[in-house]
Amino acid sequence: MSHSAQAKAQYNFNKLQKRLRRHTGQAIADFNMIEEGDRIMVCLSGGKDSYTLLDILQNLQRSAPVRFELFAVNLDQKQPGFPEHVLPEYLDGLGIEYKIVEEDTYSIVKDKVPEGKTTCSLCSRLRRGILYRTAKELGATKIALGHHRDDMIETLFLNMFYGGKMKGMPAKLMSDDGQHMVIRPLAYCKEADISAYAQQKEFPIIPCNLCGSQENLQRQNIKAMLQQWHKESPGRIESIFTAMQNVVPSHMADTSLFNFAQLQTGEVIDGGDIALDKAQFDTPTVPEEEHSDSGVKIQAIEL
Numbered sequence: 001m002s003h004s005a006q007a008k009a010q011y012n013f014n015k016l017q018k019r020l021r022r023h024t025g026q027a028i029a030d031f032n033m034i035e036e037g038d039r040i041m042v043c044l045s046g047g048k049d050s051y052t053l054l055d056i057l058q059n060l061q062r063s064a065p066v067r068f069e070l071f072a073v074n075l076d077q078k079q080p081g082f083p084e085h086v087l088p089e090y091l092d093g094l095g096i097e098y099k100i101v102e103e104d105t106y107s108i109v110k111d112k113v114p115e116g117k118t119t120c121s122l123c124s125r126l127r128r129g130i131l132y133r134t135a136k137e138l139g140a141t142k143i144a145l146g147h148h149r150d151d152m153i154e155t156l157f158l159n160m161f162y163g164g165k166m167k168g169m170p171a172k173l174m175s176d177d178g179q180h181m182v183i184r185p186l187a188y189c190k191e192a193d194i195s196a197y198a199q200q201k202e203f204p205i206i207p208c209n210l211c212g213s214q215e216n217l218q219r220q221n222i223k224a225m226l227q228q229w230h231k232e233s234p235g236r237i238e239s240i241f242t243a244m245q246n247v248v249p250s251h252m253a254d255t256s257l258f259n260f261a262q263l264q265t266g267e268v269i270d271g272g273d274i275a276l277d278k279a280q281f282d283t284p285t286v287p288e289e290e291h292s293d294s295g296v297k298i299q300a301i302e303l
């Protein structure tokens, strides 16, 4: 590589790292994910996302205005072919506190789930239980997971398409028993940035299909749909994520979120009194003649 090509590659890498740092820092601030004195357990699977999470958190730790501790935990689920030496070698190199928890969830899952059925839901439930227990044993105040913006968007569509719920993946979550605070500091980071970063940092990635499970087909379909949208209309994914941060309950149809029944004349509500309907979004694509021919003015419908 020529000198100028090297300089350009370094420049692009610095930009990418800064962007990941900025987005992570912003999510941490917006959701108050990390506080003074926190002891954060970073769950490391050996995939690109969790390596990036640990790397960026360590990076932020050096300049953060609050003091917090980080330690890594990996769960060795005893999948055939799991390269046990990879993570300890990597973590020794970082000089960070860590623990490898060995639990044969692989055999349990194989034993309990009938052949051909998807194993991921039982496997993740078992994993979550083990990670919660480990967090308690090691005195973690927060548990950090490597999910990112695209995971959150995909989950929203999965829940809408297959679960009949407008429910995404929270950036910060309290466990059901109120004992564990789970945080997702990469919530604002794009998967494409994380992939590029992991590649350039040459993280020693451990393949995630060692268990032999097919990746969840429904999630794959949603991913493909979103990628297609992105190709056809760049910016759409960003727009969807912005929408997830701008929910207007008074313009949805969930009577438990907004008290439509008790709505009284004279009351002022957030969200505005104009609902954009389909026509509003169609306006730019409707030829001018159609407007005049039909005499119809396409505009937002006032309610």
Ligand code: SF4
Binding pocket: 109, 119, 120, 121, 123, 124, 208, 209, 211, 212, 213
């Ligand atoms: S892909 Fe395998 S290891 Fe991962 S959650 Fe599913 S069953 Fe578990």
